[in-house]
Amino acid sequence: MSPEIFQTVEWSRAQFALTAIYHWLFVPLTLGLGFLIALMETRYYRTGDLFWLRTTKFWMRLFGINFAIGVATGLILEFEFGTNWSNYSHFVGDIFGAPLAIEGLMAFFLEATFIAVMFFGWNKVSKRFHLAATWLTAIGANLSALWILVANAWMQSPVGCRFNVETVRNEMTSFGEVLFSPVAINKFFHTVTSSFLLAALFVVGVSAWYLLRGRDRETARRSIGMAAPFGLLFALLAATTGDRSGAEVARVQPMKLAAMEALYDGEAGAPLTVFALLRPEAERTSNETSRRLRIEIPKLLSLMSYRDVEAYVAGINDLIRGNPEQGILSAEEKIARGREAIGALARYRTAREAGDRQGMAAVERLFDPATPEGAEFLSEKFAWFGYGYIDDPARLVPNVPLLFYSFRIMVGAGLFFILLLGVVWRLNSKERLADKRWLLRLCILAVPLAYIASQAGWVVAEAGRQPWAIQNLLPVGVAVTKIGASSVAVTFFLFLALFTALLAAEVSILCRQIKIGPEKE
Template sequence: MDFDIVALSRLQFALTALYHFLFVPLTIGLSIILAIMETVYVMTGRTIWRDMVKFWGVLFGINFAMGVATGIVMEFQFGMNWSYYSHYVGDIFGAPLAIEGLMAFFLEATFVGLFFFGWDKLSKRAHLVVTWLVALGSNLSALWILIANGWMQNPVGAALNPQTMRMEVTDFGAVLTNPVAQAKFVHTVSAGYTVAAIFVLGISAWYLLKGRHVALARRSMTVAAAFGLAASLSVAVLGDESGYQSSEHQKMKLAAIEAMWETEPAPAAFTAFGFPDQQARETHYALHIPMVMGLIGTRSLDTEIPGIAELVKQGEDTIREGIVAYEALQTIRAVAPDSAMPAEAKAVFEEKGHALGYALLLKRYVDDPRLATPAQIHQAALDTVPPVAPLFWSFRVMVGLGMFFIALTATFFVLSVRRTLDQHRWLLKVAVLAIPLPWVAAEAGWIVAELGRQPWVIEGVLPTAMAVSHLGVATLLTTIAGFAAIYTVLLVIEMKLMLKAISKGPEEFTVAAVPSLPKPRPPAAPAVNQPHSA
């Protein structure tokens, strides 16, 4: 029953997180694209660029509203479904979330209003500053959230207070400069930029196929192609950095992603294709590329990457160290709070305390880890292996789509330089069909990051099974069904609003709303090779 509660709590959080992450990347990326377009407007004075900002701004606003609605629930869940997690690490995890709300979200939300309603009340330069502040707020929100999430992946700058049984900050600077958090931030925002670029590229391609709003579509496509190419290349480079950080701090995650069951001689090969079998501990029909995994994971040719079997053995040794730390912890906690800690127990805990979380893995099998049998220790060590097949395939879907985005944006960048964007209708159709693919890649990346951390909610510190609230199965099933229904309705509403705005086109929101402009005439069909001005 306890395991059912854990599984259902994880399912609920995964459901709400995956829904929320449908909106976040587009908000992050579109905010930068809007700022770029408005910068061009201020520099050139051409109203077509203002029209572009207003049109894409409407789509940004719809997505932003849905992102806020779904994001609020995320933070409430820490208290509702993960109360022991909040108690155990709230002093650390809560700080970045609070800063995100005060510094980033309030900044973004305030200037979003000025962005939409300040066109006739602010000067061009003042409105441009507002747009860049909206973009800054969007990206700062991601920064602080990923600092919190990065700490869950690599808990630095903190220590457990054995008397209060709470993690406390020892070095907030280390939390902020956590290399895992920094790698996740740049990788995630670059992915968001790619999502927005493909979104703008695809809608612009649809307009070109329909022969509508050609001038706006061409310019939008040019911006999206250049921005998307830079972003997709950045995702690849920064993804390599994330892989290297995993080899440093999350070795089991890296081994599971690669389905590396045994340690291979350096440099390890990369498994491009295969069918991982976790029960048999082998990968069927594996296709290996020599040396590539060693270069990705260690950036060297002579450093081994440990396999799953070796890491499980290391896990057994760490669990035994954790049992010693647990014994010292119980001795310390048996002393009155106003008394000094027993010197010997304190020394043991300081030496072995880093392994305490591994002893807590035994709580699933025995109330007192000190009474665990060798078989239970071995089983707890096996629990440190995350689900291999979902990680293996999610990673490859993410990487494969990333390569496709590089090729797609590079192709349209070349076409935009040659001013031949509308000469290849089949490429325009590919761009339209590619619109949902960045979300598939983003969700796959989330699965890799979060499923790969299991069985830990805090890597090496707090097992997921210990972090949940004591809720009933019926309560969890009811809330899961409720959230799924509400979020699905919100998703349908957003898609309808987006499609309606796209179908109506930019005049509905831009040109017709500018009284100083003459009434627009239907655009003439451009010649195939006719150059267009910036």
């Protein structure tokens, strides 16, 4: 890979990461707050209590501010697939484009249609229709997340597709396999439940601010009464879906799991590291040299990964050097097999240019799963296609400290939120929360912590699969558009300035609206 392309890859990765990070600052609040607002309006519809009408309108204002900026960053993110990752778009556009197209045609238009009624339909449509519009807006936002997460899950574990040797593209063979793959299902539910948790913490935090200042007490108390049990429920569900996601990672992305645990030497009955300090990279070659001050739970990693306390969990060294006893191929063997697959593709191009139909047919049989040689070739060679572009096995190891600490921030924060929301719910139900000023301050601090934990989860998901744009099939170095690094660098800083300005604007407007508070009678 030329130095220029290397710089382009790094700038393109940085730009995409920047856009994704800023976009995800807005999305989780939208996903969860929409349903909380719908529940509040449902309470108003059933009781006719004007308190719930005022409360719904207040939280709806905050939802609208966040929603608008989230849409703006999301559109930029989708365009970057074409501008910065054109080789990726060509290679898998038939598959990746399908869920994104459905997201635009179904979810986005559902949101766009009913959000106008939700905000401007008060006293213009019936209560029932307005309530339906609020629920459909919330559902539309989450359907949008569904299709985007399905596309992302396919990148983590490509299924339901077949490689077309003539067009050099992966083509979808089963939409059901793509939609209902275990990785997609777990990714969607874990992302949504954690987003609902974040929204609940946001409502609890804002309400705690009111209680600290002795204003809008009824709004704060009753909002917490709805948000705290809502958040506690989804915190528990997020833990459950996270456990299932971890088991899927062990199955389809063992290197990610090994990096998350800083596990260099595989073990049977592997312990889960609760916390440890990692040594500098130059000192890390084995489990004994990688970590210090370890706190571990015996056999728990094996149990969580494979539902067997004695299961063998592969380490980084196993995945790089190979482990024949455990049936683990070395990176060098995978690279060799990947290059055989690339060589077959090159032979097809040569035969086609020479008009050699016999030679073309011979290669086509290799890529046809219906033929015996094709079934073997696809499972033994083409399954490692992307490895053929890897020139150094060390590139297959993601940033271990980044994953190790990010994972523990996410999990540790999740456990803290379960405890916090349980205590807040109980005290609020007994009308004793307002006196616990230290706890109210903790509720406010939990809001930024929820965003940090949410971002940490995406760091684990995305940085953990490096160097792959598509797991095992396409490295980022091949997926990138061949444009000048300086062009990408310029847009990186433009986006940085734009997104920072949008974030500052949103925080400023949100704070102003929170200070104004709910409408008075």
